[in-house]
Amino acid sequence: MFELSARAQDFIQRCKAFIEKEIEPVEAAFWEEARHLNPNGDWTTWQWPAQLEILKQKAQAAGLWNMFLPDAELGAGLTVQEYAHIAELSGRSLIAPTVFNCNAPDSGNMEVLWRYGSEQQKQQWLQPLLAGKIRSVFCMTETAVASSDATNMQATAIIDGDEIILNGRKWWSSGLGDPNAKIIIFMAHTPDPSKDRHHQHSMVLVPVESKGVRIERMLPVFGDYDAPHGHGEVSFENVRVPIENFIGGAGQGFEIAQGRLGPGRIHHCMRCVGAAEKALELMIDRGMQRHAFGTEILKLGGNLERVAEARVAIDQARLLTLYAAYKMDRLGNMAALTEISAIKVVAPSMLEKVVDMAIQIHGGAGLSHDTALTGFFAQARSLRLADGPDEVHKGMIAKLELRKRGYGSKTKKTLD
The missing domain is CATH 1.10.540.10 (Acyl-CoA dehydrogenase/oxidase, N-terminal domain)
Incomplete structure (x- = not known):
């Protein structure tokens, strides 16, 4: 397979x-x-x-x-x-x-432009991104609403003649502090009473230097600003861009987001697997090179069992993620919805646990910048929120399982 x-x-x-x-x-x-x-x-x-x-x-x-x-x-x-x-x-x-x-977020943004962008958008923004000459930002999460439900979005993208007027405030916009960040993909509400709630949001290309775009601050993760990449808060006040800056047209935001997030979740989860492998290696080396109470510290206090647990968890996460990728390649994203949500729950949590074990073996050094462990831990904990929190993905998995048994469809199955 x-x-x-x-x-x-x-x-x-x-x-x-x-x-x-x-x-x-x-x-x-x-x-x-x-x-x-x-x-x-x-x-x-x-x-x-x-x-x-x-x-x-x-x-x-x-x-x-x-x-x-x-x-x-x-x-x-x-x-x-x-x-x-x-x-x-x-x-x-x-x-x-x-x-x-x-x-990330450049890879996802490049895929969006490659799949849905106009020829003009590809020439102006995709080509420089592919060449590595510029960086990009994706603005979706908002400060004032529960962003786990994207339909809560309050930022707006209103059509005004041949322009789009943008207003709103976003945060946790990764890459916003990068000195090479030049273009933002801004997701916002474009009200249209004739459409359902999943066709009233749009993605809009916004140059970082546009009038009315204001970077408010960078947000630290566990006290670290992740410089010079950064995760920032940014406001949009009556920002005007040409109507041609819609990606794929008004109201297509959710459709595009699903196309963007599917492969992106594979990338994130497999990077989690790689980080966990590195953390396990660091854990073993440190545990076998340090001695206490007359033996290697890896042989104390159940640490060998933790090594075994880490190996099992890493391999499980890898196989599940590869299976999700296999289904996406063969059957498409929609056929792999359960697996895509499952890996998003499994892989970051697995990495968090493995890195925590490695930090414990390293003692105080594990909390410093002497190894990559603190970076891996921040990555793992952040990913349990980014691209949808664990609870949303578990809800999706449960919903799909109920649907298999006939519940939750238009003709609801009832218990005998």
């Missing part, structure tokens, strides 16, 4: 070698420099270490670029399942996805 083509195997092997040779030897120094260059939440001064551009040029020269995109000319032409293995490898590093130009 999960057999890989020779071409996919080649990409996977070359990615693995590139990460081991080019990224892992410099990553610790890279993030140390990044913290030095960006010591606080003032995003107006943020900058990337020069090493990033060097690594990106090497990756692009090696053909390890835009591998998430199934288009054989613009990307690698890999299936969702094939790319999933590359996402796992890149998940072992906090910088590898960016080096390969396969990082």
